[in-house]
Each structure stands twice: as C-alpha cells, then as structure tokens.
Amino acid sequence: MNSEIKFHFLSNHQLSNNLSREQLNDLCTSANFRVADKGENIFFESDSDTRVFLVLKGVIKISEMSESGIEMIKEVIREGDFFGDITMNTYTSEVEYAVALTDDTVICSFNRIEFEAILNRNPMLAVNFAKHVGSKLRKLEHRHSNLVFHDVKTRLINFFKEWAFSEGTKSGNKIVLNNYLTHNDIAGLISTSRQSVTVLLNELKDSGLFNYSRKHIEISQNAFAIN
Secondary structure, X not given: OOHHHHHHHHHOOHHHOOOOHHHHHHHHHHXXXXXXXXXXXXXXXXXXXOEEEEEEEOEEEEEEEOOOOXXXXXXXXXXXXXXXXXXXXXXXXXXXXXXXXXXXXXXXXXXXXXXXXXHHHOHHHHHHHHHXXXXXXXXXXXXXXXXXXXXXXXXXXXXXXXXXXXXXXXXXXXXXXXXXOOHHHHHHHOOOOHHHHHHHXXXXXXXOOEEXXXXXXXXXXXXXXXX
C-alpha cells in the first residue's frame, strides 16, 4: 500500500477531523497498515505489544471465548471506529480477539506508547480521540440498558434500528443493509440463542417487516414503529 493510499484512508477516518496535512503525515509515518480478509484474525489481546487499531474500511467483531468454548461478541467495530487498548492502561484479557467480518478490511495500528506520544504532539487529535471514546462509552451504556430492560424481540428490533441508522441505505419505504452477520453473531450481540434469533427473524419476515438473506437485509420503515 503506497503512501498516498494510506493518506487517503487516514484522512477519511473520524479521528482525523480538522487535522492538517502535516499532522496526518505524522499519523501515516507511525501507523502499520494491514488488509484482512473475512474471517481473518486481527489480533489477540494476549499479544505482548498492546496497540490501538483504526478501522479504515470494513467491519470487525470483538469477541471473547467463554470457559466452555462459547463465543461472546462484545462489540461490532465499523469503518471510522477504533478499538484495542483505547484506555491506555495496558489492560489485557487473554480470551479477547478481533476478527474481520468483511473482505478487504483495511486497518492501521499504533503501538500504545507511540500513540500516546502522537496525542501529546497533536492536541486536535487528542480532542477527537477523547470525544469518540466518550461516544463509545455511551453506546455501550445504551446496549447494556437494552439487554437489561427489554425482552429478546425488542432487543432484536432495537439492534436492527441501530444498524440501519449507522449503515442503512433508503430504498423506497425500506432500509437496505449489506449483511455480514450470521444468526450466531446477532444472537451473541443481543444475548440470546441462535434458535431464538432464527424464530424471530422468520416471524418478522412473515409479517412483511423484514426480508433477510445472507447478503442483504431489507427492513420496512414500519418496523421502526414497533416498541
């Protein structure tokens, strides 16, 4: 990947808002770029070199493996977001890992100590980083409330509402999503079983509110009125 392509990807990331070309070049110089295929592991938290990762293209899931070998999805990280050691406290969990959900996923990573030095050199980048860390925390709080206070069907509807808001494309009276999640993935994200997700998706499909396939999801805007 040449320097101009690297610059292009970084300049379109949300952390790069209002950065000068010189500041972006500083980021490019310190970043390690990588392209990952669907299903490829990005990192294991037990790696000794703690890093901060920026998602420049594609989608990644962050998961943990339970003692019984069951995958628990903690978060889906989309283009323009970031993950890794964002608290800058070198905390590690031996069971956490990241996997690309889309082909040609582009990420860049920074050694934690190097990234702290970049933040110190670039106050605007530090402000952007702090704002988006706060935004991530609010999303996690909202997800926690959704898991605690709603039944499975409502959690599923709310999950699709948030997905449609962040990535959906309007087509007539429908919202269309490119589907990169399996029933297992969705079940992990809303804390239920794959069987429950399958039953509820079939129910929503029969009602005419959803049309679900492996590649695309079509959601009627009427589905957003369901509470």
